[in-house]
Amino acid sequence: MKKIALILCMSLCCALLLPACGKKSTEPITLTVWHVYGGQTDSPLNDLIDQYNQTEGAKNGVNVQVTSVSNTNTIHEAVLAAANGEPGAAELPDLFISYPKTVAALPDKSILADFRDYFSADELSAYIPSFLEDGTVDGRLVIFPVAKSTEVLFVDKTLFDRFAADTGARLEDLSTWEGLYSTADKYTAWTDAQTPDVPNDGKAFFTHDYPFDYFQVGAQSLGEDFFKNGAVNFGPAMERAWDTVSGAAVRGGVWLKDGYATDPMRTGEVAASVASSASVLYYRDIVTYPDNTSENIKIITLPCPVFEGGEKLVMQRGAGFCLVKSTQEREKAACDFLRWLTEPERNTQFVTSAGYLPVTQEAFDTCLAPAVEKLTDEKYRSLYSVILQMQRDYTFYTPPQLETYIAEEDALQSGFRQTLSEARNEYVAQGGQKGGASAESLGKAAYEKLLLSMGNYAAG
Amino acid sequence: MKNKLSELRLVLISAKKQNNSLQRRLALYFVSIVLAAFGALVLVLAATGVVSTASRSTRRALSLQQANTASVMNSRFDALEAQGINLSRRLALVLGNMGTSAEALNDDEAAIARTEQTVFEPLYGAMQTADCSGVYFVMNATVNSSAPEAESSRCGVYLRYANVRANNKLNPYVMLFRGMAEVARQNDLELHNRWNLEMNIDNMPGCRAALAGGGKTADYYWTERVHLPDTWEDVILLCVPVRGADGSVMGVCGFELSALYFQLTYPATETEYGPMIAVLAPEEDGAVCTADGISGGDDGLLGDTELLAAGKGEGLATFTAEKTSFVGTAQEMKLPSAPDSAGEQWTLLTLLPKADYEAYARSSRIGPIAASLGFLLVMLAVSFLLSVKYVRPIVSGLEAVQTSGGETPGNTGIAEIDELYRFLRNRAEPGQMTVDGLPAGIKAMFDSFIQHSYTLTDAERTIFLYYIDGVQIQDIPDLIYTSMSTVRKHNRSIYDKLGVAGKDEMMLYIELIRRCGRLQELYDVPPGKK
Numbered sequence: 001m002k003k004i005a006l007i008l009c010m011s012l013c014c015a016l017l018l019p020a021c022g023k024k025s026t027e028p029i030t031l032t033v034w035h036v037y038g039g040q041t042d043s044p045l046n047d048l049i050d051q052y053n054q055t056e057g058a059k060n061g062v063n064v065q066v067t068s069v070s071n072t073n074t075i076h077e078a079v080l081a082a083a084n085g086e087p088g089a090a091e092l093p094d095l096f097i098s099y100p101k102t103v104a105a106l107p108d109k110s111i112l113a114d115f116r117d118y119f120s121a122d123e124l125s126a127y128i129p130s131f132l133e134d135g136t137v138d139g140r141l142v143i144f145p146v147a148k149s150t151e152v153l154f155v156d157k158t159l160f161d162r163f164a165a166d167t168g169a170r171l172e173d174l175s176t177w178e179g180l181y182s183t184a185d186k187y188t189a190w191t192d193a194q195t196p197d198v199p200n201d202g203k204a205f206f207t208h209d210y211p212f213d214y215f216q217v218g219a220q221s222l223g224e225d226f227f228k229n230g231a232v233n234f235g236p237a238m239e240r241a242w243d244t245v246s247g248a249a250v251r252g253g254v255w256l257k258d259g260y261a262t263d264p265m266r267t268g269e270v271a272a273s274v275a276s277s278a279s280v281l282y283y284r285d286i287v288t289y290p291d292n293t294s295e296n297i298k299i300i301t302l303p304c305p306v307f308e309g310g311e312k313l314v315m316q317r318g319a320g321f322c323l324v325k326s327t328q329e330r331e332k333a334a335c336d337f338l339r340w341l342t343e344p345e346r347n348t349q350f351v352t353s354a355g356y357l358p359v360t361q362e363a364f365d366t367c368l369a370p371a372v373e374k375l376t377d378e379k380y381r382s383l384y385s386v387i388l389q390m391q392r393d394y395t396f397y398t399p400p401q402l403e404t405y406i407a408e409e410d411a412l413q414s415g416f417r418q419t420l421s422e423a424r425n426e427y428v429a430q431g432g433q434k435g436g437a438s439a440e441s442l443g444k445a446a447y448e449k450l451l452l453s454m455g456n457y458a459a460g
Numbered sequence: 461m462k463n464k465l466s467e468l469r470l471v472l473i474s475a476k477k478q479n480n481s482l483q484r485r486l487a488l489y490f491v492s493i494v495l496a497a498f499g500a501l502v503l504v505l506a507a508t509g510v511v512s513t514a515s516r517s518t519r520r521a522l523s524l525q526q527a528n529t530a531s532v533m534n535s536r537f538d539a540l541e542a543q544g545i546n547l548s549r550r551l552a553l554v555l556g557n558m559g560t561s562a563e564a565l566n567d568d569e570a571a572i573a574r575t576e577q578t579v580f581e582p583l584y585g586a587m588q589t590a591d592c593s594g595v596y597f598v599m600n601a602t603v604n605s606s607a608p609e610a611e612s613s614r615c616g617v618y619l620r621y622a623n624v625r626a627n628n629k630l631n632p633y634v635m636l637f638r639g640m641a642e643v644a645r646q647n648d649l650e651l652h653n654r655w656n657l658e659m660n661i662d663n664m665p666g667c668r669a670a671l672a673g674g675g676k677t678a679d680y681y682w683t684e685r686v687h688l689p690d691t692w693e694d695v696i697l698l699c700v701p702v703r704g705a706d707g708s709v710m711g712v713c714g715f716e717l718s719a720l721y722f723q724l725t726y727p728a729t730e731t732e733y734g735p736m737i738a739v740l741a742p743e744e745d746g747a748v749c750t751a752d753g754i755s756g757g758d759d760g761l762l763g764d765t766e767l768l769a770a771g772k773g774e775g776l777a778t779f780t781a782e783k784t785s786f787v788g789t790a791q792e793m794k795l796p797s798a799p800d801s802a803g804e805q806w807t808l809l810t811l812l813p814k815a816d817y818e819a820y821a822r823s824s825r826i827g828p829i830a831a832s833l834g835f836l837l838v839m840l841a842v843s844f845l846l847s848v849k850y851v852r853p854i855v856s857g858l859e860a861v862q863t864s865g866g867e868t869p870g871n872t873g874i875a876e877i878d879e880l881y882r883f884l885r886n887r888a889e890p891g892q893m894t895v896d897g898l899p900a901g902i903k904a905m906f907d908s909f910i911q912h913s914y915t916l917t918d919a920e921r922t923i924f925l926y927y928i929d930g931v932q933i934q935d936i937p938d939l940i941y942t943s944m945s946t947v948r949k950h951n952r953s954i955y956d957k958l959g960v961a962g963k964d965e966m967m968l969y970i971e972l973i974r975r976c977g978r979l980q981e982l983y984d985v986p987p988g989k990k
Contacts, residue, residue: 043692065757067724074622074633263651267641288657290569290640292604292613 028061029333032093034068034075036319044281044353048341056340062333067093076102083107094326094334097146097319101405103137113323114140118335126360127342134398135320143320144338146347147356149278150396151213151304151315152386153180154261156287158297159271163190174272177218177244177305180206184253187271200252200428207255207264209275211416212409213315215241217397221310230404232412234451241307242450246443249420250427256417268295274304276317280355280383301383303390316396355383415453419446470858471851485850492843499836506828514821518733518787518812519776525729526789526810529738529756533726533808536591537795541680544700544714547586551597551702551713554578562710565601565615572603572615576643583617583713584647588632591725594620594695594716596638597702598659600671600709613658614671616711617643620652620718637688654690663689664712666798670701673709681796682806684742684752685719694719696754699798719754726756734816737762737786740793742804748779748790753806761813779811786811898976909969910981912958920954921985923947928970928982933963 035045049064057063068075075096081089083106092111103109115135116124124132127145135143153174163169167186173179184205192202208214215238219226224237232238248254255264260282261273268287280301288294304314323334341347347358348367352375358364372384399405423442430436437445471486506512558578565572579597587595598616607613618638635652636644638659644651661667665683680700687694698714728735739762741753747768755762761784768780776787788811795806857878898906916924923936931939936947951963960966973979 046692257645258648259650262653263641263644266651266655269641282653284654290603290657292602292607292610292657294608 028063029330030063030065031095031330031334031337032065032067034078034093034096035066035321036075036097044350048346048350052337052340057337060333060336062337064337080105083111092324094324094330095321095337096324098143098322099317099319100134100137100143100399100401101409103142103322104401104403105406109137109140109142111325112140112142113325113331114142115144115323115335115338116141118332119339123339126362128359128361128364130316130396130398131320131359134316137401143322144342145320145359146338146342147278147319147351147354148359149276149317149356150387150390151210151217151274151317152277152383152390153272153274153302153304154265154279154283155272155300155302156265156268156270156297157300158295159268159287163187163271166190171302174302175305176308177214177241178308180272180305181244181248181253184248185251188248188251188253199431202252204255204264204270205253206248206272206274207261207270209261209273209279210315210409211413214245214274215412215416216399217313217315218307218310220397221313222307223311227400227402227408230402230408232408232454234454239447242447243440243443244307246420246423246446247439250423250439250442250446252424252428254420256421256424258417265299276355277301277357277383277387278317278355280379281353283379285379299379299382301379301386303386303394312394313397314390314394316398352380352384355380357387411454412450415450419449419453422446422449467851467855470855485846486854489843489846489851492839492846496836496839496843499832499839502832503829503836506825506832509821509825512821512825514817514824515776517824518817518820519789521731521733522736522776522787522789522810522812525731525736526791526808529726529810530791530793530808533738533740533793536725537682540590540592540698540715540717541700543586543590544680544698547582547595547597547713548700548702550582550586551579552704552710554582555702555710556705560710561704562600565599567603567605569603572601573640573642575599576615576617576639577646579617580639580643580647583619584634586715587619587621587634590715592715593718593721594618594637595714596659596697596716597711597713598661598664598667598671599711602658609660612660612662614661615639615658618659618716619649620716621721622650622652654688656689660689663687664697664699666699667712669799670699670712671709673701673703679796680714681798683798684804685754694754696722717754722754723757728757728761733820734812735761737811739809739811740795741807741809742797743790743807744804748807748809750781752804762811776817778814779809785814787814787817788812906969906973906976906978909958909960909973910978913982914985915957916954920950920957923950924954925983927963927966928979 033049035043043066046066049066053063068078075098078090079092079096079098079102082092103112106112119141124141128148131145131148132141135141135145137143155171155174160169160171163186164171167190169183169186173183187205188202190202192200195201215232216226218241219233219235219237222237222240224235225233226238227233245254249256255261255270257264260279261270261275262279262282262284264270265273266284266287268289283299285297285299286294287297306312306314321338323331323338325331341350342359344358344360344363344367347360348363348371350356351358351363352368352371358368369388372381372388375381375384402408420443423439423446426437427439427442555575555578558575560571560575565575583595583597596616596618598614598618601615602610602613603615604610616638617636619634620637622633622635634649636649636655637652638656640657641651641655643649661671663686665686666681680698683697683699685694685696695716695718697716699712700714701709702711702713704710722740726738728737735758737758738756739748739750739753740755741748741750743749750762762781777790779786779788788809790807790809793806793808797804797806913921913924919940922940926936926939933947933951934944937944940947955962955966958966958969960969970979970982973982
């Protein structure tokens with residue numbers, strides 16, 4: 001009797017359990033990502049993500065899906081729109097690239113996960129401490145470093161050589177801001193002279209992607225605090241920085257339109273720009289002129305200019321990944337992906353294809369130099385030789401985390417462009433008439449306007 | 461097996477003769493055997509998938525998904541085509557108002573700049589309302605006819621979204637992909653990272669023919685997949701000729717659907733059968749060229765390979781790619797192709813990875829297999845139980861009946877069988893009736909006869925014993941030296957004392973008593989009776 005009962009029980013168990021054996025394993029987790037690495041070009045990060053999905057991701061049942069590749073400004077706007085619940089705002093993805101300034105502007109930072117919940121202290125010790133600090137807001141590590149960048153000077157060497165051949169200008173002059181703007185003046189005059197029939201059509205020589213950084217790093221390098229009580233401090237160093245650039249800008253040597261430097265470089269409308277080292281991906285070795293003729297050019301990298309007598313200081317930039325809180329399972333999956341992504345070898349492979357610096361000490365110490373050796377693209381070789389040089393000779397500056405940062409940045413940058421554009425227009429309208437205001441005085445007047453617009457008054 | 465069958469035969473035989481309760485039990489035993497056999501049959505059918513519904517249900521699900529996708533896709537494409545035609549008319553109007561002709565624009569940078577600036581608004585506006593990732597207008601003119609590659613270079617404006625999502629209408633981030641940089645500056649747009657001044661019409665299938673305008677040009681058509689030069693992106697383009705009032709073609713306009721946008725709009729649908737992937741591609745001679753088409757989100761499964769349609773198996777069509785196979789459904793999509801294209805047929809496929817389908821089919825069989833296996837085991841257990849409790853005793857009892865050689869077998873415990881055994885044993889030895897086998901009434905009669913025989917006188921007894929020995933009545937006078945009338949007088953007394961009617965009855969009793977083995981009792985008179 002007992003035997004029969006045992007058989008019955010076993011058969012019932014089999015009947016219940018067997019269907020479970022044939023069921024599909026749990027559905028994969030799909031993580032959505034917004035990133036900036038690649039924009040409209042072939043994206044190195046997209047390739048890495050594909051690799052992850054096919055290897056580690058497939059093993060762990062995780063699928064990382066890129067739903068937007070653009071630039072930090074776009075993501076910045078989209079993130080704030082989503083966080084503020086603006087109409088038509090897209091839903092936040094699981095992971096998005098962000099600067100500290102975006103996180104600082106979030107109305108509710110608790111929507112972001114703290115990476116310390118998923119990375120042990122031991123694991124985090126492998127990352128460059130200052131990078132981790134950059135990502136720490138209100139004591140929580142909410143921006144995970146993936147790639148860092150700095151600012152460098154890109155020069156269209158082909159154009160510059162033509163210019164230098166005629167005017168004797170030297171690349172060495174571009175090592176200081178003073179030298180750079182003086183070269184800009186020469187360039188404007190030189191290009192104007194190419195079309196003697198058309199007056200005042202000299203081209204701009206230079207543009208800066210983030211004029212705010214020019215002033216911030218400049219003032220700090222001259223020993224002055226750039227911020228006071230959360231607002232821009234218009235002290236003597238700030239004024240000096242303004243005076244250095246304004247003359248050349250009024251004379252037309254500085255590109256004052258909004259947008260990234262890659263635009264005017266692409267159309268041959270500037271010959272040099274200071275931009276993030278990561279912009280290298282966006283600079284093309286070709287210039288197309290309005291008459292549809294194109295010219296292959298060589299772009300080289302030089303160290304970011306500094307003020308004469310000032311400290312060799314340069315902005316450290318670079319965004320990291322923010323993780324939006326969802327479920328523990330999804331958050332863990334996202335962290336596993338980031339862990340994979342920032343493994344020293346892999347991190348180095350990625351960053352060197354995009355003009356970034358790696359984020360772990362091991363990557364810096366052992367992987368970076370060999371990876372740089374393997375670079376074949378001249379542009380990249382030039383870039384990395386400068387980055388490594390700056391790493392030796394410069395001090396990296398990290399901007400403070402202020403809630404007012406973005407507001408101050410927007411105000412100063414738009415003020416800079418607008419006031420100096422107006423001054424430029426006035427200068428052009430004068431048409432070189434005798435007794436007309438000098439570019440310098442117009443520049444100073446522009447500064448006054450800026451101060452007014454920013455609600456500040458110069459001391460004394 | 462043979463034993464089992466003969467066992468069953470014996471049971472069948474006895475069943476006919478047994479009482480109702482045993483019949484019921486045996487019937488139950490038979491039923492359990494039959495059900496076990498049934499369970500075995502179902503198990504075989506389930507295991508071999510003969511009765512599987514996986515194919516049917518998968519086909520239904522795929523058809524449903526296909527129908528949904530086709531419906532959505534058709535309405536989206538219809539809308540885009542309508543909007544493309546509207547855009548074309550609007551551009552024709554705008555250009556007509558400018559008094560511009562394509563030929564007049566050649567080599568005139570300023571005029572091209574003005575024209576591009578003018579067409580910007582209609583293009584930008586159309587882009588906002590269309591379900592697309594980009595919009596363009598190309599004119600049959602170039603800014604510098606002596607520039608290298610001027611032969612394939614045409615001016616125009618091409619706008620693309622930088623932040624493509626499935627639904628990004630309200631926060632568009634538009635970039636100028638082709639067109640004069642001034643247009644971007646004046647409209648506060650950035651240049652696309654892979655911007656170029658003019659479009660290369662050799663990259664736009666059918667464009668050259670459409671711009672030429674001669675012969676029969678379609679009202680609109682969709683191109684195959686096109687790779688945007690120097691980018692990581694592929695797109696398909698809607699192309700609508702822009703005709704002037706005189707019918708001549710001034711340019712071609714249309715919308716762009718990028719592969720990324722398409723993937724976001726038609727993501728892989730996770731179902732219980734697996735991920736279902738939508739593919740829109742041209743088909744030629746049974747081969748679907750995914751490299752020339754565009755697919756929805758595919759979780760990395762599809763890749764750019766040619767899909768060869770293998771025949772229908774189990775009602776589902778199979779599509780084999782380089783590395784993976786799919787099952788799926790296909791239907792024709794009415795998308796006009798470029799006039800000079802090879803007349804391919806656009807096909808919409810809904811695909812399910814074959815591995816997922818097979819896993820589903822396997823798991824859907826597991827249920828019936830497990831259930832029928834369980835049922836079979838239960839029925840076997842029940843029949844085993846019944847056999848042990850009710851059938852085996854019958855059989856072993858019957859076997860005992862067959863094999864016993866005169867020895868009294870042990871009690872089988874089954875009354876009917878014991879009864880049967882006794883009956884059969886008595887039948888097997890005629891003339892032999894055991895004392896214990898007599899019915900009680902008959903035994904009493906014999907006892908009475910024997911007891912009364914003890915009351916006979918000597919002379920009567922002598923004659924009685926001669927009768928037992930078989931002596932006839934006419935011989936008795938000579939044996940006891942008396943007359944026949946005296947013998948008759950004794951006979952009458954004997955019959956009265958024994959309680960019989962006559963000699964015949966008395967002889968019958970004596971015969972039966974002999975068969976019972978009690979004859980000796982008639983001879984042996986107990987002391988005290990003499």
